[in-house]
Each structure stands twice: as structure tokens, then as C-alpha cells.
Amino acid sequence: MTTERAENMEGARTAQDDLVQVKDLQMYFPITAGLFRRRVGDIKAVDGISLNIKRGQTLAIVGESGSGKTTLGRAILRLAKPTGGEIWFDGVNILRLSGRQFMPYRQRMQVIFQDPYSSLHPRMTVGSFVGEPLVVHRLAASKVEYRRRVAELFRSVGLDPAMTGRYPHEFSGGQRQRIGIARALAMQPEFIVADEPVSALDVSVQAQILNLLADLQDQFGLTYMVIAHDLSVVRHIASRVVVMYLGKVMEISSAKELFDDPLHPYTQALMSAVPIPDPRVERARQRQILVGDIPSPANPPSGCVFHTRCPIAIDECRGEAPALRETKPGHWTACIRV
Amino acid sequence: MAALLEIRNLRTSFFTDEGEAKAVDNVSYDIQEGEFVALVGESGCGKSVSALSVMRLVPFPPGRIIGGEILLNGRDLLKLSEQEMRGVRGNEIGMVFQEPMTSLNPVFTIGHQIVETIRAHKDIDKQAAWRRAVELLELVGIPQPTDRMADYPHQFSGGMRQRVMIAMALSCEPKLVIADEPTTALDVTIQAQVLELLESVAEQLSTAVLLITHNLGVVARYAHRVNVMYAGKIVEQATADEIYHNPRHPYTLGLLQSVPRMDRVEGSRLSTIEGLPPSLLRLPGGCYFHPRCPFIVERCEREEPPAMLVTDDHTAACWQWNEVDIGDSTVVKSK
Structure with a gap:
């Protein structure tokens, strides 16, 4: 299905085409001290990450808070300037582009946030919020065209176009997320970064939004990068998964392979911590619970950053950071014990 | 055997300009001694208000308990004076909230706050309360508890703060702990740590737990009994x-x-x-x-x-x- 969709897409050269390629991306934030704000170190929020996202696919980034997943998303969208590395979008290194050159790419990549309420203006009608990008980027030729587009966007996310004149507070969390999605779609993007799109929603509403995201992907051939901490959600929507810890990739593989055979001890621990909504399954499960908290990214452990919490760490793990190796076809793991 | 807590036809409403919102509408359930009970439902279903009603902490106005009985070991909490109720909170029923940072005072050390809590409920001297506080921190798995007593809340991570809250809730060995979404703000790995701790500590002290949550996975793992709430x-x-x-x-x-x-x-x-x-x-x-x-x-x-x-x-x-x-x-x- 994914292949078909990609082939139908305008501009797709081959079905195997990567829409996004990230090469050795680094995003450091300086730690300063003293009167003159001398740089005394770096927080390596993203530390040498490489990944590809195929057209029409959903890549999920998982990891605990502080793993750098949100920073990675912001860097890929050029909302933050990376310290080093390359970001290729549809064959172009977007970090090399000037602001003006980047403008057309800005339209092609959009973002959905966890709680759109914080980005909604309380005194702006939701119709103008959704339609604003059309005005800014001059995508509607006339008022009639503008209204038609906004109504169409409302319908595409399952909202009644009659509601365009209402204000954000009149909507529930799920409806506000739909409004945020409609605005992202206004630009007719190819690529959407969704940062925790359902984590603020109730279970029954969460399922509605996940289904909507899947429908829109089919309908418009969208490529998603979903940042999520809920592995049950990730299993449901992702085609490929990147597991991050303290700014580094621990494991990358197809979602099916990752959930069937997690190899990295961190991935195993993350999965083990997620309770399954079935008491019988839970009683039969052996859980392995990680000790302690994720260390501060300002002062990461030496060697493998995970060794301080790793149940199978040995002395060598403290020495050198393990490289990402292809441990099975298409399945990459950064662990010397695998 | 009579239940530890029997809630009978509890009704709590919020009286707003737009009318009466029946947040808890004729709710009855029991909790047996040592039992792990879940109250599950989506936002706004009244699950938290139901717990606050048990503690008689519903903000008034606009909220008010308008009917029913809350029997703790057969004694109706709704008939107690505010003075008597203060003795129930902490001593007989402990509470753990979602965001520990808002329940801890940022300007006092963790040790000071636990000692104060213990001394508010128990007639013991400072040294004894201090020793007890260290024991409690150890019980909830805080490393180097003696040193950590002198630290302030911001020096603890989210998971550690929630451990401190559990320690405080258990400081007087209550018969029941009400935990309202205790792990919602935490990472899944820390959620697992905190809930395993709550379960094991409650078991050791044979404390019953009322867990309020929207997470069906958590309920499946820990709860013996489940109450599902919808619209009050x-x-x-x-x-x-x-x-x-x-x-x-x-x-x-x-x-x-x-x-x-x-x-x-x-x-x-x-x-x-x-x-x-x-x-x-x-x-x-x-x-x-x-x-x-x-x-x-x-x-x-x-x-x-x-x-x-x-x-x-x-x-x-x-x-x-x-x-x-x-x-x-x-x-x-x-x-």
C-alpha cells in the first residue's frame, strides 16, 4: 500500500525514494558560566544522528524525556539551527539554503504539536487559524477560494465547516487537535512532524485522531515523523522506529521487527515498562524495571551512554561509545553485547 | 466482613453560573482492607472529585458534597467535624497527587517536610521523627536517604519526588492511600518504578490503595477490582x-x-x-x-x-x- 501510494505521488522518482535523510546531525546547546557567560561545556541534545524516512512512511522516534527526540524534530524542520550534520529533503541539503531559498521547503514540511491549544490564539476564530497559512503564503486567489479551502480543510479532518467562526475555548481537546492538523494541511505538505500528537488526549479520542492521521496519510500520500513516548501507539502507527537515549540512537528497525525482536537492552526495558491492558497477560509477564533516572544530558556517562542503567553492562561498555551496527538485515543496534 | 471503606450513594456537585454539574452522581463502591482498587475513566468523568470527596477536600464554593455516606471502618466521614476530619487525613487515609512539585513546598528541605508531616499527626519528638523520615525515604528507595533529607524538592527528579510523596502519604501507616494519577506526568520507565514501589509498600504495610487513572494498562497490571466511571x-x-x-x-x-x-x-x-x-x-x-x-x-x-x-x-x-x-x-x- 505504501509503495503504491508513493508511486502515485507527484515528484516521486522511485518508490524506494527517501524523502528525508539526516546525516550525522548534532545539536549542541552551550552551557555557560560566570559573568561573561564563558562556554564551559555543551548539552549534546542530539549527538550524531543519522536516519532516513521513506516517502509515504511513518517513522517514529521514541525515548524518555531528555532523550533529544523533540530537539531532533525541531532541527529537521529547521526550527533550530543544528551544530553540525546534514539534513536532506527531497534531494536538497536544506541546511545550505538561505532563508529565501528555504521558503518553498518550509511549505512542504509542517508540524503538529501535542496541545494545539497553546498555539491557538484565544481571540482568533478557528477558521482564521486554519486559513492563516493560505493568506501568509498567498495560496488562495480570492476570498471565495479561501473560504472554499478552509471549509474543505475542516471537512478533511472531520470537523463541521459551520464551526469556522467559533473560538478555541469552545472545542474539546480532540477537536483542537483536529484544528491543529487542519492548519498543518493547509499548506498541502508532503512531510509532517507530529510531536506527541495524542498524548494529551483521552483513550477514546486518541483512537479517533490516530485513525484520522492514518486516513490523511492514505489520502494525501503524507510522510510522517512521529515523536512519541507511548510504545503502544508507536506499534500501531509506525513503519519504522528509532529508539533514542541521551541524544544518541540505540536501535533502528522496522516497527514489526523491533516489537517482535527488540535487541538493545534499553529498547527491551522500555517495552517491559509498558503495561498491557490485560490482567492475564500482565500476570504472566516477566518485567525488567530500569533502575534510576535518565542521566543529565549536560554530563552524560562515558562510553555507552546507557551503561549506568543497563542490566547487562560490562566494563568495556564504559570505554568507547558503541557504533550502530546492522545486527540483522535492516535492524541496527548500538550495543556491544548484542 | 465489613469493608474498610464503603461509599454509599455519594453525590458531589459543582454549582456554577450555568447550573449544577453533578460531578459525582450517586456513586457507591467498597474497598476491602489491603485491596488495590482502580477508579478508571476519562477526563471530566468525576473520578478525581470522587476521591477528593472521600478526603472532604472538594473546593467549596463551587463544589459541595450533597448526599450519601462515606464509611471508613463503619464511621461516616461526612458526619465528622472539620477538626476530626483533619485527624483522618494523613493518619487514616493518605493521598498522592499527580504533580508532586505542587504538593511539595519549594523553600523547605524534603527532610523538614516529612518531619513536619509526621509530627503533625504523631506525638513524637524531632529526633524520632527525623529517624522515621530517613526510614521512610529508605523504604521508598531513595539512595543515600540521610544525605537527601537536606535537599530541596527541585534537587529531586520527577520520579524521586513522587517517591517522596508516597513516603509522606505512608508516614502514619494509613489504612488507605488514594493515588490520583500518580504517574501521569512521568516517563513510562519511571511510572513502572513508582507503581511497583506503591504496590510493594502497600503490601508490606497492608494498606489498601485506591488508584485513580485513565491508563487501562496500569489498571490491568495492579488492580484487583475496577470501577469504571462515565459522566459522574x-x-x-x-x-x-x-x-x-x-x-x-x-x-x-x-x-x-x-x-x-x-x-x-x-x-x-x-x-x-x-x-x-x-x-x-x-x-x-x-x-x-x-x-x-x-x-x-x-x-x-x-x-x-x-x-x-x-x-x-x-x-x-x-x-x-x-x-x-x-x-x-x-x-x-x-x-
């Missing part, structure tokens, strides 16, 4: 196994079917519950769930269903409970 009412109550494998209320069934499971991939679509929960100010007539219910019959729009007995130990407030069947979807495909 308990729509189903049973043992955890019954709730998950033989749900008889369409809302419970809908919840279970809409939650994605890590051990399963079933096609690309999740089943959903159509529509939204009703506003407590504009409740539909008859069964509150009827506008979203796939099992609806004519009677549901007119008559409110009482809690019907499915088995001796399982009730569902649904006229059609006999038609509700989870079928084969519970067949487990996990490894």
Missing part, C-alpha cells in the same frame, strides 16, 4: 479479570477496544467510541452514554439503567448488558 456515574464494577475479559457495559467495551496494545497489531484502524463525553451541565436523558452507544434501544433514551447484577461480583449499568460481548477479541496473541 459508575457504569461497571467487577474484578479486573471480569472487566477485561467479560465487560458488560458498552462504554467499558469501547474503551478496551479503542486502546492500542503493544502486544497486538490489528490492521491499521482502531475502533473508536464515536462522539465526545457529554458536558456535565448538559447531560442527555436516560442513560448518559446512549448518544454514543452502539447497543442503543429505545428504552435507553428514556430510562436511566440501574446497576444490574451480571454475577455476584459484577455490576453493569446497562439495559442491554446481556447483548454486550467482547467475543474473541480477547484472545491473546502475545509472545
